[in-house]
Amino acid sequence: MENLGIDFKLMVAQLVNFGLFYFIFKKFISGPMNQLAEEEKRKEADRESALQSLKKSEALISEKEAALKQKIQKEADELMKKAKAEAEKAKEAYIKEAKAEAEKLISKAKEQVQEERQKMEKELKKEAIDISIALINKALGDYLTDNIQKDLNKHILSNLSTKAD
Template identity: 35%
Template sequence: MDEVIKTFHIDWKLLIAQLVNFGIVLFVLWKFAIKPLAKVMEKRSQDVEKSLKDAKKIEENLAKSEKERENKIGQARKEAQEIIEKANQQGELQSKQIVDEAKNEVQNMIATAKDQITQEKQQMLKEAKSDLGYLVTEATKKILEKTGKKEVDEKIVAESLRPFVK
């Protein structure tokens, strides 16, 4: 071993000094570089993990929100369909009511017209009877003037025409 030390020119003092220097450099590097860097790396790893977890939660919330949105859209469509159906039913009901009211109004008009026609018919018959009675009376007077007693004949004609001249 002495030969190796002489061959490589190893100085023990220098070797020990280099070992001490190496230890000091190692300590300083550990204290001021490796340890803070390890903390930063650990914090960075935790931040990445937290970000991944948050991203997963956000993704789940997004999926949940999407489902809720779809449910609300479906519900809104259903409500809109119900409103449309209700409006259609109300429209049909109103149209039926309008048709029924129109029918009733037409029937009332027809009934009123029939009553008016009946009254006019009765009035015309009454006038016709009166005119007919007058004509018959006049014709009978003329015939009776030619035949004889005027007073007796007028009484007979008046009694005969009494039912017609009301």
């Protein structure tokens, strides 16, 4: 092979150099680089799983928040219904109370009117009696004696009293 220009010693030295280079490269450069690449892949996978976990947590929190908002809205609606019902009951109670008070005032006013009417009737009867007595005294005073006038007045008074009652 010397004719071809190949030197076996040089080739063996080159092979040894290449083997030594391959061993050193594999042991000191490629190994740590592969470990570094694997570690970066692992870190990237961890980051990806953490991101997925955060997305799931965020979705879960959003669902819980929506459910909580719905629950709060439902409770607020129930409270509003209760408050409206209580307000309606209070309104009805006030209306009933006002009606009862108005009826009391009306009945009291009717009683007062009745009392006033009775009072006026008594006064009117008294005046009628006084007028009747005065009329009898004036009209018949000259014709009747005092005893007959007294008897006539008593008779008229007793008749008016019994009719007045």
